[in-house]
Amino acid sequence: MNNFCKNCGTKLEGNEQHCPECGTPLNGVPEETLKYYENEEKRAKTSKWFKNSALFLIGAIIFLFVLAWAMSMSYR
Ligand SMILES: [Zn+2]
Numbered sequence: 001m002n003n004f005c006k007n008c009g010t011k012l013e014g015n016e017q018h019c020p021e022c023g024t025p026l027n028g029v030p031e032e033t034l035k036y037y038e039n040e041e042k043r044a045k046t047s048k049w050f051k052n053s054a055l056f057l058i059g060a061i062i063f064l065f066v067l068a069w070a071m072s073m074s075y076r
Contacts, residue, residue: 006024010022
């Protein structure tokens with residue numbers, strides 16, 4: 001089986017796991033797909049972080065409102 005590296009065009013025997021010239025993975029998942037999933041994972045983590053911080057912010061605002069209300073009650 002004659003094959004060529006999609007990245008650099010080096011001729012391959014067909015049983016390499018990575019291109020001997022540039023290291024591009026030859027079997028299984030292409031590097032670009034791996035990068036895509038890596039980015040998706042990062043995006044998911046970021047959106048999770050956003051959700052958590054948004055919940056924290058809402059909690060903090062409610063806490064401040066309750067605190068302000070309690071203080072206004074005690075000053076009366
Ligand atoms: Zn290559």
